[in-house]
Amino acid sequence: MKIIWAAAAAPGLAFRHAPVVSWTRITTRIPPGSPLHSTAAVESAEAAVPSSAAPLSSPKRADFSGFDYGAHWYPVIWARDLRPNEPTRVTLFDVDYVVARTTAGTAGEEDEAFYALVDECPHKKVALSEGRVTKGGDFQCSYHGWSFDGSTGRCVEIPQTLIAKQGRAGAESYDKPQQSGGGRRRREDATSVAVTVVQGMVWLQPNYTPIEALAAAANGTLSGPPTIPEIDEEGYKTTVAIRDFPIAGQAGKGFDLYVSDGVENKPALDEEWPSSGWKATNSVPAVEKLIAYNSNFRLGGVKKKKDSKKKTDGPTKMATTIFHAPSVISMGRRDNATAPAAFVSGFWVSPTGVGRSRFMASATVKSPISVPRWATHMNLNNFLDQDTYLLVGQNRATLKREAEGYLANDASDATNPVRKSTYVYRSPSEKLPTRLGQFFDATLSRSPNRREGVLAWHRRNTEGGKLIGPGPSRREILDRHEQHTKICPDSSDLVERCDRVMKRSRLAAVALVLARLLLGGGAGGVAEEAGGPLAKGIIQWTVGLAADAARRSVLRPGPFVAILAAAAALYRGSSLIKREFHFKTDEGRHRHDVKAISDMWADL
Ligand code: FES
The missing domain is CATH 3.90.380 (Naphthalene 1,2-dioxygenase Alpha Subunit; Chain A, domain 1)
Structure with missing residues (x-):
């Protein structure tokens, strides 16, 4: 079975949206004033790097006692499958996160940024993935509109408070005194998680905030994801x-x-x-x-x-x-x-x-x-x-x-x-x-x-x-x-295209059959009467010409059958392709596959 996949999947498609980047691009758009810009913050975070980053000892045959799941990056989605500025829920170890590829305030895809937060609004625990990304690139909860900076999780707006009138600057003044190391997480802040893009894939490190991951990368206690x-x-x-x-x-x-x-x-x-x-x-x-x-x-x-x-x-x-x-x-x-x-x-x-x-x-x-x-x-x-x-x-x-x-x-x-x-x-x-x-x-x-x-x-x-x-x-x-299909934009777009083709080919076939029933397939007709009394009107004359043209072309037996056959083929082809993206391997298909087992594992 492995052979089947390897042979047929050989041709590839280069990444469309997601350029390959160094894993050290943990966050790609750090807002001015963010604690991530602070060297002191990184130095402070270095001291706070989780101890789980300690490398595994390397005996000849490890008993794996030193292996720590918390010291690794985990892939969650292909970067190209994240629609720009749309929050998307992903899950690791039964914990939900919201990730987004934001382009707000940037020159375009080159400057896009990837952010991840725990998928829970600190206000009333609603999923942030049900909200939106604002024009400024923040995550906004859909329930009461609180907004959060993606790189830090910091709450930057609460619409029902004075902050709403003062904007982001107001949010700063609303803040309580900061501790060294980039600011203490307040109760109204969301929880940010380190994210990086490597080989076109979005990876999370749930044990680290972005600033901790930067610090750990700098001091060598956190390695990047493995690559091919x-x-x-x-x-x-x-x-x-x-x-x-x-x-x-x-x-x-x-x-x-x-x-x-x-x-x-x-x-x-x-x-x-x-x-x-x-x-x-x-x-x-x-x-x-x-x-x-x-x-x-x-x-x-x-x-x-x-x-x-x-x-x-x-x-x-x-x-x-x-x-x-x-x-x-x-x-x-x-x-x-x-x-x-x-x-x-x-x-x-x-x-x-x-x-x-x-x-x-x-x-x-x-x-x-x-x-x-x-x-x-x-x-x-x-x-x-x-x-x-x-x-x-x-x-x-x-x-x-x-x-x-x-x-x-x-x-x-x-x-x-x-x-x-x-x-x-x-x-x-x-x-x-x-x-x-x-x-x-x-x-x-x-x-x-x-x-x-x-x-x-x-x-x-x-x-x-x-x-x-x-x-x-x-x-x-x-x-x-x-x-x-639901999580692959390329496949879901194709299914939508198939739906459109099926709808249009069906409409075309019905219209053609109706026209033949109403107008008949022979040549001549209304157009020949077009020179009659003026009372028939210009519209009737125009319709007559069109009907006559149809009789002379598409309604003749040969073209009529050919067009109907083409519409049927388009409909059938699209429905077969569409079927590939829904449930397909039913009992009948399974019985068909079982018959092929004797080709793989011979009878004795
Ligand atoms: S629950 Fe999110 S703003 Fe209220």
Whole structure:
């Protein structure tokens, strides 16, 4: 299944809105007078940098006891998917944030800025993502109009107070005495969160405010997000995708989807502990076609496949998978483990919460050609549907085991022996998944809000130690519109275009048929009477001419049928494309897919 995605998603589309920037561009528009301009503020914040930034120790085989989820950046959305000056809600570890790409007061996209606040108005706890971005670039709550500076969270206007008459200057005078280090957070201030844009993706660091992140970057205690080198290389095109899943919360087992298939071998697994966390690299000789390998080599030619026309001369490429904890994985075929690949898949699992996750993907290819982003999304959605339904069942089983582990152990016990024994590994090809499993087993219980979230899930979904019901339906699990189309402007724009084409082609067909019924298809008619009594009037004469022209052209049998067929084809084509962005993989489609299993895993 991995092969299908890799092959079809090869052509890419360069980022349209979001230029690749250095991760140190934590905030891009710092208002004059902001404490972020103050060197003293940065120095003061350096002292207050959370201790979680301490780098992981690097023994040969880490037990991961030093891994800290709070020391990492997390991807939340592609920058290009944020419509300018529209607040958008994202979620990490079951906490909502509002993010915005603002262009207010700037020269344009070059100077755009990205901000993030905890998605809660300090006044009456309404979601700020339901509000708007003002002309001045502030977040404004939709309920009573309080406004907040995106870079600091500072409340800059309360319409019902004197501040409203005095503007931002009034807000300053309204302030209480400031402490050193950029100002104390007041009860009326929102909570700002560090945000950066790297490789076209918006990343949050929930443990840091923007000023703390700047300070930590300056003193080397906070590293930037891990990157995929090819995305920044000349001559490569990248296309990106996004989908919300009801599976694999907390950057957990969703990675199984990408690393568990393969062939038997004994791959070397290199592990490193860069300052940004834990990194594992698995590099094995690439198998050109897994299906052919399975049939022709492992089973001794039980089921022959047609020889691939593709030339396989030259040295065998190394299929290289790199996992960069806690949320990034990339795969590519390289001459050696570190050489550039002609095609690289990147996957990021954004840990939205227990039992859910946001999946972000990129396909980077060395090519001068770009294809529309929505075209690759259709292919990716088909690929993802195949496994997602299975993974929901898997996810229920692992969450149940994890909860049982917590219930059986003291809250202070970081390990979870029950969860550890959930899976059975027997193939050497699962070396990387096994190691990833060890990583998550050892660390998940320490991720934010995990333990209480899993126990709450357990209370909702089990009774007497057993899972309740069959779980969510196929329609709920594979709802592409909710999970993808709504959050992808390119796909939702395409669906709107399809709607327009369907509407217009239907109208054109109906109008044509009505005209033929009313006017008939023969030549001649009203126009020939146009020279009659003047009382028929100029309008009647004009209509007559048009009707006559129609009879001579589009209403003749040949053009009439051709136009009707074109309208029908447009309607059908648009409805098929539109269907790709809604629920599609129903029972019938599943049965069709199951028939193909024998091509992948041979009968014995
Ligand atoms: S709840 Fe936000 S301004 Fe009142």
